Amino acid sequence: MTAMIKAEGVRKSFGQLEVLRGIDLQVAPGEVCCLLGPSGSGKSTFLRCVNHLESVSAGRLWVDGQLVGYRQRGDKLHELRESEIAQRRRDIGMVFQRFNLFPHLTAVGNIMEAPVHVLGESRAEARQRALALLERVGLADKADAYPAMLSGGQQQRVAIARALAMRPKLMLFDEPTSALDPELVGEVLDVMRDLAAEGMTMMVVTHEMGFAREVADTVVFMDGGVVVEAGTPAQVLGDPQHERTRAFLAKVL
Amino acid sequence: MTTDPHPPIKAVPVRHYGRWLAAAAVALLAYQVFAALLSSPNLEPATIGDYLFKDFVLEGVQTTLLLTVIAMVLGTAGGILLAVMRLSANPVLRFCAAAFVWFFRGTPLLVQIVFFGFLGALLPRLTITVPFTDIAVFDQPTNAVMVGIVPAVLALSLNEMAYAAEIVRGGIMSVDSGQTEAAHALGMKPGLTMRRIVLPQAMRVIAPPMGNEVITMLKSTALVSVIAGRDLMTAVQTVYAQNYKVIPLLAVAAIWYLALVSVLSVLQWFVERRFGRGQRAAGGGMFR
Ligand SMILES: Nc1ncnc2c1ncn2[C@@H]1O[C@H](COP(=O)(O)OP(=O)(O)OP(=O)(O)O)[C@@H](O)[C@H]1O
Ligand SMILES: [Mg+2]
Numbered sequence: 384m385t386a387m388i389k390a391e392g393v394r395k396s397f398g399q400l401e402v403l404r405g406i407d408l409q410v411a412p413g414e415v416c417c418l419l420g421p422s423g424s425g426k427s428t429f430l431r432c433v434n435h436l437e438s439v440s441a442g443r444l445w446v447d448g449q450l451v452g453y454r455q456r457g458d459k460l461h462e463l464r465e466s467e468i469a470q471r472r473r474d475i476g477m478v479f480q481r482f483n484l485f486p487h488l489t490a491v492g493n494i495m496e497a498p499v500h501v502l503g504e505s506r507a508e509a510r511q512r513a514l515a516l517l518e519r520v521g522l523a524d525k526a527d528a529y530p531a532m533l534s535g536g537q538q539q540r541v542a543i544a545r546a547l548a549m550r551p552k553l554m555l556f557d558e559p560t561s562a563l564d565p566e567l568v569g570e571v572l573d574v575m576r577d578l579a580a581e582g583m584t585m586m587v588v589t590h591e592m593g594f595a596r597e598v599a600d601t602v603v604f605m606d607g608g609v610v611v612e613a614g615t616p617a618q619v620l621g622d623p624q625h626e627r628t629r630a631f632l633a634k635v636l
Numbered sequence: 637m638t639t640d641p642h643p644p645i646k647a648v649p650v651r652h653y654g655r656w657l658a659a660a661a662v663a664l665l666a667y668q669v670f671a672a673l674l675s676s677p678n679l680e681p682a683t684i685g686d687y688l689f690k691d692f693v694l695e696g697v698q699t700t701l702l703l704t705v706i707a708m709v710l711g712t713a714g715g716i717l718l719a720v721m722r723l724s725a726n727p728v729l730r731f732c733a734a735a736f737v738w739f740f741r742g743t744p745l746l747v748q749i750v751f752f753g754f755l756g757a758l759l760p761r762l763t764i765t766v767p768f769t770d771i772a773v774f775d776q777p778t779n780a781v782m783v784g785i786v787p788a789v790l791a792l793s794l795n796e797m798a799y800a801a802e803i804v805r806g807g808i809m810s811v812d813s814g815q816t817e818a819a820h821a822l823g824m825k826p827g828l829t830m831r832r833i834v835l836p837q838a839m840r841v842i843a844p845p846m847g848n849e850v851i852t853m854l855k856s857t858a859l860v861s862v863i864a865g866r867d868l869m870t871a872v873q874t875v876y877a878q879n880y881k882v883i884p885l886l887a888v889a890a891i892w893y894l895a896l897v898s899v900l901s902v903l904q905w906f907v908e909r910r911f912g913r914g915q916r917a918a919g920g921g922m923f924r
Contacts, residue, residue, distance in 0.1 A: 436821065479818065496822070496833075502821065545822070546821075549822060
């Protein structure tokens with residue numbers, strides 16, 4: 384079976400600053416992988432490389448067997464065109480820490496936008512699916528609300544529905560609950576837990592250790608742009624082998 | 637019924653003597669200015685009334701409106717194009733757009749209008765050839781092309797493009813980069829993202845100054861009277877040059893400009909309300 388995400392020696396520099404310094408990891412289809420690590424360790428950067436919001440400086444990264452951002456002909460790499468990159472991103476949903484809902488569109492409008500204008504679905508069909516998705520994240524009654532009228536937790540659930548509307552094979556979550564008031568974290572994690580139970584492949588950057596322990600198949604601990612330790616939640620969270628992992632867990636647990 | 641322990645307060649208000657004094661002074665001043673103006677024997681209210689709806693005036697109003705609409709449509713379209721060019725990754729496009737804006741904002745509109753009015757003196761023929769060949773796609777004497785309102789339209793729209801470009805650019809840059817990322821992550825291409833996500837949000841920032849641009853444009857059209865641009869100002873000038881009723885005819889023009897600007901101001905209010913949609917409700921998390 385091809386891995387959903389496969390990284391081999393992925394490096395990323397911003398000017399002089401090398402943020403990713405050789406990341407190797409694999410995520411199988413249906414797997415939930417939680418990325419942990421201290422601030423600045425490169426978790427967001429890696430996630431953004433997966434859907435080519437950042438381009439990799441060295442190494443290779445594949446999503447569902449396809450090289451991200453490039454086409455290989457012989458031993459030469461050719462950059463993909465904007466339209467090809469956009470095409471590949473359709474299959475990868477992304478949820479941001481700051482939600483990034485489109486403020487000029489209603490909840491249902493946010494969800495319909497890409498199906499209508501990228502996939503060419505009819506408005507009627509897209510709307511019907513959008514309403515079903517809102518139902519699924521528990522917001523059936525908020526279809527016509529603008530983002531500014533929703534709480535943070537509700538906004539994030541709309542953002543998840545928006546990503547799901549593209550029927551992605553892979554979902555990326557970048558600290559989806561970090562901008563939320565504590566009492567709203569649960570409702571978003573519940574939606575993510577359901578999604579994992581339905582077999583969605585997910586890569587989740589999070590500081591929610593309870594979620595990682597309960598839902599993740601693998602936990603990856605990153606620090607300083609490298610993977611320090613990876614394994615099952617029991618291994619990494621219960622019996623960490625590296626001093627840096629222990630120090631980090633001691634702080635967050 | 638029980639008596640309310642806290643009946644509504646009835647207190648003696650503070651007397652603002654200063655306010656009364658200021659109001660009286662300003663009212664007196666205003667009265668004197670208007671009295672002086674109205675006392676002039678050359679104002680001729682009856683003549684103003686006669687001319688207000690004369691055919692030549694109405695035709696001038698029509699042309700003024702037409703000039704405003706065309707110049708604003710072309711100016712806005714060109715402005716969006718220039719703004720996108722200035723923000724593009726292509727250094728040649730960036731430079732050309734910046735140079736265009738620099739030139740048209742850096743020279744007086746009046747100079748540009750006169751320039752287009754006399755374009756024939758600079759370029760006797762307008763010729764477009766297929767690059768690096770002599771095959772002409774278009775070849776006409778300049779003065780045959782630059783007829784009627786064409787030079788006025790050209791000058792006004794090119795000038796407007798430069799100003800609109802700056803306004804649109806500011807609007808685009810005001811949109812959070814997270815919006816573009818979210819759109820890209822959904823598989824939207826850059827052009828679609830600009831059209832569906834960025835520009836509609838930028839409109840909130842763009843609409844108020846563009847409304848002012850329309851109002852400024854309506855009044856700037858009067859400048860094309862220097863090249864006989866057929867607008868309202870040209871119309872009244874042509875007539876008062878013959879009958880010397882300068883003041884009443886200028887008053888006719890002023891009344892029309894004022895009326896049109898008032899209508900536009902009301903429209904502007906509605907447009908701004910329309911583009912503020914969804915972004916004003918309280919308690920939102922988007923702009924915390
Ligand atoms: N576009 C960029 N340009 C320059 N430096 C960047 C850019 N994006 C990220 N960085 C730097 O890369 C480093 C890693 O950033 P990244 O956002 O990946 O960390 P993170 O692990 O997600 O941290 P956090 O937990 O704070 O979100 C940081 O030092 C950051 O300043
Ligand atoms: Mg981060």
